[in-house]
Amino acid sequence: MANGDRPGCGEDHEEVDVQGSFSHGFPSGFQREIRPARHAEQARIRDAKKGKHEPEPAKHGQDGLPIFEKIGSHQFDNGMSPSSLDAICHNRRMPKVRIYVTLKPALLDSAGRTVTSSLQKLGFSDVEDTRIGKLIEVSMGDPTPERVDAMCRKLLANTVIEDYRYEVIG
Amino acid sequence: MKVAVIRFPGSNCDQDALHALRDQIGLGADYVWHADTSLAGFDAVFIPGGFSYGDYLRCGAVASRAPIMGAVQEFATAGKPVIGVCNGFQVLTEAGLLPGALLLNEKERFVCKDVSLRPESRNSLWLSGVDKVLRIPIAHGEGRYTCDPETLKILNEEGRIAFRYCSPSGELGSAWNPNGSLDHIAGILNEKGNVLGMMPHPERACNASFGNADGALILKALTLVNSRA
Numbered sequence: 001m002a003n004g005d006r007p008g009c010g011e012d013h014e015e016v017d018v019q020g021s022f023s024h025g026f027p028s029g030f031q032r033e034i035r036p037a038r039h040a041e042q043a044r045i046r047d048a049k050k051g052k053h054e055p056e057p058a059k060h061g062q063d064g065l066p067i068f069e070k071i072g073s074h075q076f077d078n079g080m081s082p083s084s085l086d087a088i089c090h091n092r093r094m095p096k097v098r099i100y101v102t103l104k105p106a107l108l109d110s111a112g113r114t115v116t117s118s119l120q121k122l123g124f125s126d127v128e129d130t131r132i133g134k135l136i137e138v139s140m141g142d143p144t145p146e147r148v149d150a151m152c153r154k155l156l157a158n159t160v161i162e163d164y165r166y167e168v169i170g
Numbered sequence: 171m172k173v174a175v176i177r178f179p180g181s182n183c184d185q186d187a188l189h190a191l192r193d194q195i196g197l198g199a200d201y202v203w204h205a206d207t208s209l210a211g212f213d214a215v216f217i218p219g220g221f222s223y224g225d226y227l228r229c230g231a232v233a234s235r236a237p238i239m240g241a242v243q244e245f246a247t248a249g250k251p252v253i254g255v256c257n258g259f260q261v262l263t264e265a266g267l268l269p270g271a272l273l274l275n276e277k278e279r280f281v282c283k284d285v286s287l288r289p290e291s292r293n294s295l296w297l298s299g300v301d302k303v304l305r306i307p308i309a310h311g312e313g314r315y316t317c318d319p320e321t322l323k324i325l326n327e328e329g330r331i332a333f334r335y336c337s338p339s340g341e342l343g344s345a346w347n348p349n350g351s352l353d354h355i356a357g358i359l360n361e362k363g364n365v366l367g368m369m370p371h372p373e374r375a376c377n378a379s380f381g382n383a384d385g386a387l388i389l390k391a392l393t394l395v396n397s398r399a
Binding site for chain 1: 273
């Protein structure tokens with residue numbers, strides 16, 4: 001058994017596409033935050049010079065995720081160190097999709113009912129109903145409606161019980 | 171007859187399932203890791219309970235998109251026996267192999283106790299050995315089955331409701347429904363009857379020394395299946 005004795009450790013780097021693009025590899029979001037994406041930063045620098053946005057094709061590894069390479073501060077034209085850029089440039093140029101997933105109105109939201117009761121006990125006696133949903137923020141390069149809809153239908157929302165809506169920001 | 175017990179990160183009834191299938195029912199059984207893509211050599215699939223992927227997003231949502239699920243889909247389409255218990259039931263609904271969905275229990279609480287189950291269908295291999303009201307434990311927080319009225323009508327008309335929660339003598343009523351499930355549904359079948367999803371844990375009730383062996387009446391059905399080998 002390759003990984004069976006360590007469930008949950010996420011060591012299965014082998015990527016097999018079953019129903020679209022969900023990755024079962026190691027969560028990559030953390031890696032992405034540690035170092036600035038070279039292609040994104042270069043595009044940003046170039047954009048500033050050209051005055052228009054032409055994203056450079058990203059290099060991708062076997063897992064389909066962008067390859068990040070060590071870069072020095074001399075490559076930045078704004079005098080900021082990579083570490084301070086780390087803090088602010090992550091996702092700055094990457095469009096963000098804000099997806100709201102809510103339980104269909106006809107279904108009983110039992111957790112929401114409990115919250116209603118709690119709010120009423122706190123003195124908010126005019127509270128009649130509470131519905132609890134999810135807010136999912138996805139940073140992605142190409143948030144076309146087709147792709148965001150596909151993402152929601154394939155994974156983020158279960159349309160048997162949930163509705164979703166979204167907005168592209170940034 | 172060899173049964174594949176699918177393991178996801180966070181499955182926690184996998185060992186119970188393997189033990190019940192091997193040692194109580196006497197079948198061949200082995201684990202299959204979720205990142206595998208083949209079920210070659212297996213004649214049935216058991217998707218065990220647990221908290222696959224920590225119930226992130228929704229119970230069973232991430233697991234239902236795991237690499238092995240492509241093979242499970244083919245397996246089910248080919249008419250071979252598939253059972254999903256508890257989180258396994260949630261995985262099957264999320265994968266679209268069974269209709270409907272499982273919501274947070276009506277009273278929000280995690281419920282862990284023995285319940286009575288009334289067999290409701292004669293259309294499935296899985297119920298071929300069940301001739302009485304069963305006593306089987308449940309242990310879940312999200313077991314409130316729901317589906318749209320049209321689906322419920324179809325499930326009823328086609329005899330695809332496998333089990334309903336009931337009193338020890340078989341009567342239905344909200345007092346016997348532990349989670350607010352629609353129409354007291356505890357388990358359902360797919361169109362062909364080869365895929366069974368149920369919230370109660372038959373693998374936990376396969377040995378009389380543990381209280382009762384009613385769960386074995388369900389799992390023993392697999393002994394009737396001709397092995398491909």
